[in-house]
Amino acid sequence: MNIKKRFAKISHLLFVTVCLIHLIPNKTVKPDEFLYTLGFAVIVEIGLIAVCAAAKKPSTMNLPCDIAAFLYSLLIVWTLATSKFSLLKEMLFPPPGVVFKQLITDIPQLLPHIGSSLALVGKGYALALVIAVPLGLILGTAVRAGSAATYVSKFIGAIPPVVYIPYGIALLPSFRAVSVMVIFLASFWPILAATMSGVLYIEKRIVDSARVLNVGKFETLCKIILPASLPQIFTGMGQGLTVSFILLTSAEMIGARSGMGYYVKNYSDLGNYTRTIVGVLVIGIVISLVFFLFNKLQKFALRWR
Amino acid sequence: MSKIDIQNLSVTYEERGDLFTALSDVSFSVNDGEFVSVIGSSGCGKSTLLSVLEGLRTPTSGTVLIDGKPLTGTGLDRGVVFQQYSLFPWMTARGNVAFGIKQTRKGFTHKQRLEIADEYLEKVGLSEASNRYPSRLSGGMQQRVAIARALAMDTDILLMDEPFGAVDAKNRVILQELLLRLWQNEQKHKTVVFITHDIDEAIFLSDRVIMFTESPGTVSKDISVPFPRPRERAALLHSPDYADFRSNLTTLFFDTEAKIGETEEDWVVI
Ligand SMILES: Nc1ncnc2c1ncn2[C@@H]1O[C@H](COP(=O)(O)OP(=O)(O)OP(=O)(O)O)[C@@H](O)[C@H]1O
Ligand SMILES: [Mg+2]
Numbered sequence: 001m002n003i004k005k006r007f008a009k010i011s012h013l014l015f016v017t018v019c020l021i022h023l024i025p026n027k028t029v030k031p032d033e034f035l036y037t038l039g040f041a042v043i044v045e046i047g048l049i050a051v052c053a054a055a056k057k058p059s060t061m062n063l064p065c066d067i068a069a070f071l072y073s074l075l076i077v078w079t080l081a082t083s084k085f086s087l088l089k090e091m092l093f094p095p096p097g098v099v100f101k102q103l104i105t106d107i108p109q110l111l112p113h114i115g116s117s118l119a120l121v122g123k124g125y126a127l128a129l130v131i132a133v134p135l136g137l138i139l140g141t142a143v144r145a146g147s148a149a150t151y152v153s154k155f156i157g158a159i160p161p162v163v164y165i166p167y168g169i170a171l172l173p174s175f176r177a178v179s180v181m182v183i184f185l186a187s188f189w190p191i192l193a194a195t196m197s198g199v200l201y202i203e204k205r206i207v208d209s210a211r212v213l214n215v216g217k218f219e220t221l222c223k224i225i226l227p228a229s230l231p232q233i234f235t236g237m238g239q240g241l242t243v244s245f246i247l248l249t250s251a252e253m254i255g256a257r258s259g260m261g262y263y264v265k266n267y268s269d270l271g272n273y274t275r276t277i278v279g280v281l282v283i284g285i286v287i288s289l290v291f292f293l294f295n296k297l298q299k300f301a302l303r304w305r
Numbered sequence: 306m307s308k309i310d311i312q313n314l315s316v317t318y319e320e321r322g323d324l325f326t327a328l329s330d331v332s333f334s335v336n337d338g339e340f341v342s343v344i345g346s347s348g349c350g351k352s353t354l355l356s357v358l359e360g361l362r363t364p365t366s367g368t369v370l371i372d373g374k375p376l377t378g379t380g381l382d383r384g385v386v387f388q389q390y391s392l393f394p395w396m397t398a399r400g401n402v403a404f405g406i407k408q409t410r411k412g413f414t415h416k417q418r419l420e421i422a423d424e425y426l427e428k429v430g431l432s433e434a435s436n437r438y439p440s441r442l443s444g445g446m447q448q449r450v451a452i453a454r455a456l457a458m459d460t461d462i463l464l465m466d467e468p469f470g471a472v473d474a475k476n477r478v479i480l481q482e483l484l485l486r487l488w489q490n491e492q493k494h495k496t497v498v499f500i501t502h503d504i505d506e507a508i509f510l511s512d513r514v515i516m517f518t519e520s521p522g523t524v525s526k527d528i529s530v531p532f533p534r535p536r537e538r539a540a541l542l543h544s545p546d547y548a549d550f551r552s553n554l555t556t557l558f559f560d561t562e563a564k565i566g567e568t569e570e571d572w573v574v575i
Contacts, residue, residue: 209391227395304395304438
């Protein structure tokens, strides 16, 4: 690849635009705000240049370039609409630099909230996983139990788990326990249903191969049925993880004293919308990171496909 | 005493109340160390027969004796190569072979099993592919791994259901030669029941060819293959006897399709 192919990209042009619009005088006076916007853009740009310089083929550059272009466009519109032309109400829509600055100053305060949220999801989700997968494998293998369980899990799985929150509050001693319970319930049914359908759709030739090899009952479950239904199980795990985060943030907004959802709810109640936006951004970043790791794990576990 | 003795075997399928007789009154036996091919057209019940021998299906009536004892289910005295690719996709080639070894041959460590697996993969010419997953192997390569697995399990009996059916003509010949070489080189020959619908394949490989009629499947002819072993493909194909034998067999094959039950007194018919 020549230099032109490697670096002649719309994304870089947009980066320059982000820098240049700061020559337009501010409508609102926020002395150091633009430094944070520029700082953010420069970090993105350095990353992008590094990726482009290291890319072996043009197609690997597409996704990073598109993401950067999206971020720059957002920054341009956001900056123009706020600090430059004051098109939006400043209290509800703070300029990007103000948000970035708040994000950086709030990191020490945010980390415990993130930790608290991840601990809740981790507990509820892990509990669902270690119960739903073995149960699904066993129910899926037992033909009669399996078909009944399919209907039951369809029925219970259709109930939005948010409705358990009030009952959970009456039932359980602490709000953290309630959160773990609803996260558990929310992820349990999709994982169970996916595991059972995974077992149900195992190809006959795989089962026959295991039978002629006289593989024992328990070993068949662990070494044949489990890996054979793993692709489906991962689909269910992904769904479970998605609803876990929905439930987590809902629960935290209803009654928690810590967590990312609480941070957002608390500051919007106080009318601090800069921090509300910071909270929303942080939730987005954390969930994206979790799913990034989840996808890596899935890719590794299913590398034989 | 014969190694495998099939007596008056019948299999009837029931599907939504409809009965369908796939096999009716099948009787034949296979001697110890004998390579027997079962040949018949598609749908005549060959796979059904093999699934009974594998122990995956209980016959509607009749018995199967192995070493004089009635067959009761799947067993580790029989290695199987299925018609369709049947490797475990989450295990590498050597993982698949080693898993088979673990089931039949006790007393090896994990490392020793992998070594034996590599040895057999080398025999089928797949050393360099031993760490690959089945999805990264061609159909022919997968079937070679399945053969390596069946051989490495070191069972007395080998049951093979059109193992080369889905392989192209050239690779099919290569695999036939490979199988024959491996079978001939064993100190103690395995007893093989080999299903095919390819007449040349049946002649080249086997000591006896058993022909099946269609629907319901039953034995129509039981023919010894007169060519001495070890066989060599090129020499065999060019011998005049081969052409004669093959054309006789072909005639019989199409005759049995047309008029079932008529006995032809031919030099090859027992
Ligand atoms: N599980 C089943 N239920 C009902 N009918 C079946 C079943 N399996 C096979 N059959 C029928 O039994 C007959 C014999 O099937 P089989 O698979 O044994 O044939 P085959 O000789 O192996 O054919 P091919 O050469 O195409 O593999 C076919 O007519 C088939 O439709
Ligand atoms: Mg068949």
